[in-house]
Structure formats: structure tokens, C-alpha cells
Amino acid sequence: MRLESLHLLDVRNYERVDLALEPGVSLFVGPNAQGKTNLLEAVSYLALGRSHRVSSDQALVRVGAAAAVIRAEARSDHDERIAVSLELRQGRNRAQLNGQPQQRIGDVIGRIRSVLLAPEDLSLVRGDPGDRRRFLDDLLGGRRASYIGIRSDLDRALAQRNALLKDARASGRIPRDVLEVWTDTYVHTAGPVLAARIAAVHALADPVREAYADLVADSPSHDVARLPELRYELSSGRHVVGRTGQPVPDPAELAQELRESLAAQEGDEVRRGTTLAGPHRDELYLGIGALPAKGYASHGEQWSIALALKLASHGVIAEVGDQPLVLLDDVFAELDDHRRRRLAERCAAFDQVLVTSAMGTEVPLDGMRFQVRAGSVTAAS
Template sequence: MHLTRVGLTDVRSYDRAEVRLEPGVTLFLGANAQGKTNLVEAVLRAAIGSSHRVSGDQALVRRDHDLGVIRLEARTDNGRRRTLDVEIGSGRRTRTRVDGNDVTRAADAAGVVKVVMFAPEDVAVIRGDPGERRRFLDDLLGQRRPAYVSTRSDYDRVLRQRNQLLKQARGLSGSSAEAAVATLESWTRQLVHHGATLMAARLAAVHALSGIVRDTYHDVADRPEPVTMAYESSTGRTVQADPGAGVPDPAPLAEELRAALAEVADEERRRGITLVGPHRDDLVLAIDDLPARTHASQGEAWSLALALRVATHDVLAEVGDRPLVILDDVFAELDLTRRRRLADRCDHWDQVLVTAAVESDVPLRAAHVVEVTMRDRVSSLSPRGEVAEESA
């Protein structure tokens, strides 16, 4: 798959901008704070439903405006034309159109345009809290299996309802407390059902990623230390990644989750919050048997983060279209060896969008170059050899 066109209206620093793209490498070149990352962030937001920089959409809308529009056109591996239009703003429901048709479920837009982004923020997947690693797995699975998006949405809805009931039940007694417990059981059954499905999918993803992550880390970092991955469940069990394992049966996971919830039932009612479930699980990454979160050097963390993204590309490519790759301000952060190793990887990807402030930092061949400049707080795009038009 490759993007053929990106159009932005009132998104971040862009009023109206359009760029047409070809397969291969495209370099978005410009000084810092000109709008390079704003462009690729918009592509990511439309493709996977979230930004890698902020949690909400309001920051993506241009200053003093209420609505921003992101338009993507792509060509699939078999030549089919796809379009994805997303309208974002504050205080309004996001409007999404796929191939010109309105869709109401996030799952209907998942995977239409497959994207893998590697950015400086990815180091948080290695060093950050468990939520960063859960998000990494969920973003991957949402593009690989759009049904996962619906399951995750169902789980989040049930979790909110269950937590609300647990908080309310803390002040109840007698028959009111008994009624609350009965209602809680209904929400618990739903939590177990959706939670076990999420856990099975995440475990399958960890197994599929592990071998690629190990091999890529050794190649990029040029170091021999073993890299391992494991899924640490809030039920108390840790599952070591096995590249040869398939998708686990959700039924035993449901029993495991149900038993763990029963053990903490009294504590949950006392604290008013759900203490067990995939919303509290973690992906454990280790280098030479030491937790990468606390022991990895800066270079090791960067190499491991890059290995995770390379593995994401390969796992996504196993099902449907091969994803495009975005490298946002990455080469400047790497030493010469890692730059060369990453450049070698780019030769094997169908389409790569790269942002950089200094062209000599990017050791890539045959790149299409688009210069990004800003004037009067508005960014503009100009393919090398063309003159950027005045902003409207």
C-alpha cells in the first residue's frame, strides 16, 4: 500500500495544503518548527484514530478554528483506490468517511490505511509506564484485526460502568448493597468475556513480534545480548513470548481472569475500582535478562524501540496490504551505524515518509524531497523544484 495524496484543512499549522506522493522514499525537509511533524501526525491520526503526541483532537485543529479536516488517498497492493476523510474538532463527534461513505464505528476505518510510525516519542514505549506498551499493542492489533477495535471499545465501556458501580456501592448497605452486588456480577461477566478476547489477541501479537524484535535489535544495535518479551497479566501470571506459538484459546484466559477478580472482590469494593483486567497488564521487554525500562542505555532503548516498529511492519504485512512507514525526526537521533542500518531497512519497504531538518542526516537514495516552510504561522509544502503557493 502507498499513499497517493494527503490533504489538510485547518490542521495544526496548515490552513490548506496538499501533497501528492509516490512509492519509495519521500523526504519532508525543513528547519525545526516548520510543520513537518504536524503533517505526518495528521496521517497517523487519520489512519489509526489517535496522535502519537496528544491524547485528544483539539490540539490538532488550527489555532482559532473549530474544525480540521484530514484527507488521505491510497492505492492498495492490488491497485484499488481507497480514500479516508476525517473531520476533527472540539465539542463535536468525529466524522469519518471511508471511500466516500460515512462510518459510525472506529472499526470501520481501522486498517483502511496501514501506517507504522517511528518517532522520538517511541522511547516512551521502552521507558514509560505500562500504558505506553498497552497502547503499542492495541494500535498494532487495531490495524491488523479491525474487529479488535470494537472489542476494545466494548471492554472500555464495560470497565467504565463497572468502576462507576463499584464507587456507588461503597456507600450502600442492606438490600441496596445486595442489589449492587447482583448488578456488578453482570458487568463482571461482560468484563471477563471481552477481557479474555483482548488478552488472547495481545498474547498472539507478543508471540508474533518476539522473533522479529530479537533479530532486528541484533542487526540495528550490532550487539549480541539476548532480547526477550513477555506478557505480564494482572491476574498474576507472566507468559514468555514464543515465536512458534499461535493464538491462545480465550476460554482458559476467561477462567483465569474470573478467578483473579474473585480473589480481589473485597478489595475492589473497598477501593471502588477494577483491579484486574487487560487495562492493567504490561508488556515486559528485557535486554540480557534485565528490564529495558530501567536498565537500557539511551542507545539500547532507541534500538529496541526501532526493532518494535520494524516488527510491527512485518506483522501487519502478513495480513492484507503492506503498511507505509513514517520516520519522524529519527535519523538525527541515531549514530552513524544505526543510521546506515535503518537506511538498509528502508530499501525493503514500499513507501517511507521521512522528516528531517538536515538533508545530510538522512542516508537514503532516490528520495523525493518536499520542502516545508512556515510564514505567518502557516506551513506550506513545496516539492523540490516547485515554488510554494501563497497561503490563502
């Protein structure tokens, strides 16, 4: 996939920006707090339907404006024209695809695909389980946009079930008939999510190790025995080690396993007023050698694992549909010279890469160069 143009109206600190882009590398250079990350955030929003930085769309709307508009034109790997437009406003967002209004935002999200690497990705190793669950969900949403809808259905079912449990805790009475209905809905929506997440862990296993080994190859500190291990840890207590080539798990079996786990914890759930098992309590374990990466990996190893996860995501997403764009938000500044060179070599194989940098001198990539300053983007001479 190639992004040919990006148009922003009242997005973050941009009153208006119109960019024409070419295949290969586009480098956006400028001091901090000038708007470089905002450009990549807008492109990533088209892929995920949300910002990677904040939970509220309103933060993307320029102060004083009623709405923000993100428009982009791209070419698919089969040379199909794709034009998308999103208008973000309080109340209800609006979307267009190839000039035609769409009833649902989901009909537009994911048409322009991307993988974002950013300093925040270090939280994949250092952060809470929620950060790693979000990584898997973003990967699956980027692979198939329909997953976003399935994940939303699960969130709604969980919210309804939690509300019932909270009421049961307050009243001391369990509305069993209603609780059974929402438990059925919850486990049936959770099954496909669990199956997709476990399948993603299997698909990532070898590519993550390969990308990690490539990033640290020939590094003086590299230990060939310390390669990443991935496993999916279900709230039921069962662990699934990532192994490439494994079949997709049966959603019905996973739903039944979850149902049994919920039944065993019903008393605790009522006392605490919340659902104690399911995808929202699972963990993506990241190991380095025989130890957990969180707490045991060095800073360089943590960065290499985070980068390897995102680089491997590119291939997993590309297995279904177009090659995603690669967005690198000030990543090179976080790496030593060795990892910069290795990452640049990986990026050279991608169709299109958008890179931000405060200086530009630490980015060993050639391509189009833009200057970003105070919400203005100009092509560098």
C-alpha cells in the same frame, strides 16, 4: 500500500496543503516547529483513529477553525483505489470512504495502514506499563481494524464496573446482581483482548530479536548475549514468554482466569473502588539479556529495542492485508551513524517511507524532497 496524495484542511498549523506522493522515500525537511510532525500525525490518525501525541482530537483543529479535514488517496497492494476523508469537529466526527459517507468512523480507520517511528517511542522502554499496553493495542488495531471496536467495548465495560465499585465503596453496600452482570460483560470482552495481546507478543518475539540484531550488527558495543526478550505479564501473576509459532490462546480460558482473579480480590476492589485485575493492569515486559531493559539498557540499546519493536510491527501488520506505510518522525537525528545506516538499509526494503528531518543531512536515504516552513509544504528543486 502506496499513499498517492494527502490533503489537509485546517489541520494543526496547516490552513491547506495538497501533496502528491510517489512510491519510495519522501523526505520532509525544515526547522523545528514548522509542521513536519503534523503531516505524519495526520497519516497516522487514518490508521489508528487517534493522535499519537495528544488524547483530544480538538488539538488537531487549527486555531480559529470549526473543523479539521484529513483526506488521502492510496493504492492497495492489489491496485485497489482507497480514498478516505475524516472531518474532525466538536460533537461528532464524520467520515467518507471512496466518496460515500459512513455511519461509523471505524469503517474508515485502518483502510490506510501505517507504522510510525518517533522520538516518543523511547517511552516503550523507559515509560510506564500503559505505554507498552498502548503499543500492543495500536499494533493489533493496525493489523485488524475490528480490534479497535473490541477494545472500546472493554473500556466501556471497565468504566461501568468501576462506577459500581466506587458507589459500593461510598455506600458500603455491594449491588451483587448488577455487579455480576458487569463482571460477566467485562471478562467476556477482556478474553479476546488478552488472547490477541498474548498472540501479538508471540508473533513479535523472533522478529524483534532479528530486527534488533540487524540494527546493532557490527557495532563495536554489540554483545550477542544481550538480545531482547518479550513476555506478557498478566495481572493474575502469570507470565507468558514470547515464542514465535505458539498458538493463539483460548479467550474463554483467559476470561475464566480473570474471573477467578477478580473474585479473589473482591474485598480489596470494594475498599479501593476500582477494578484490580484485567488488561488495564497487565504489563509487556521488555528484557535485554537477563535484565529488564528499563533501568538496565544503555541509551543506544533502548533506542534499538524501541526501533526493533516498530520494525517488527510492520511485518506483523503486513501478515493480514496490505503492507503498511512507514513513517519516520525525526528518528535519524536520535541515532549514531552506525544505527542510521542500519535503519536506512531496513527502510530501503519498504514500499513507501515518509521521513521528517530538521536538516536532512543525517538521513542516508534518497527520494522526493519537500521543504516545510510555517505551515507550507513545497517540493524542493
